[in-house]
Amino acid sequence: MNIESRINGRRVLSEPVGSSAHDMLFVAVGRLKIAVAPIFFLVLLLLGCSKEGGRQAYPSQEPAARSQAPENSPSSIRIVAFGPTSARVGQPFNQQANRSSAMWFKLDRAVDGLNIVLRFGSHTFRPVSHGDVVTVEVPPVLISSPGSISIIVEIVPTVGAIVDSNVVVLHVQ
Structure with a gap:
């Protein structure tokens, strides 16, 4: 059964919504998509997380090649200063507005536009x-027990070998 109506002076024939099983199914599926979309988004978001605090959970995304570039190579990177150099067990340092701790690293060259990561022992951060x-936020788990944490900067190119910086150490006492 068609319904005749006028839109902007033009005659329009249409079938009423819900008049057929097809229309009712289409409306039901549309409502289901709206209900499932937030859950789907949350699952995708959680798949990108890992217990390692940002470390990639998929080994296939880790480039296999790694090199320690020579000091004079344009593909080298060196940490020339950083802070703090020590921390107390369980005590936040360089506390930020969100109450997290933070560290800073001065490098021997600008890295804007490069894909870099900081590796704190086995933990990787962007x-x-x-x-x-x-600068990088430091999670409380890294300073929850005494010890020394080796830190390096890595340049992760889209093609070629990963370039590691010199090693610096955060002492947790």
């Missing part, structure tokens, strides 16, 4: 960079 300075 820093914020501005010129030759990078």
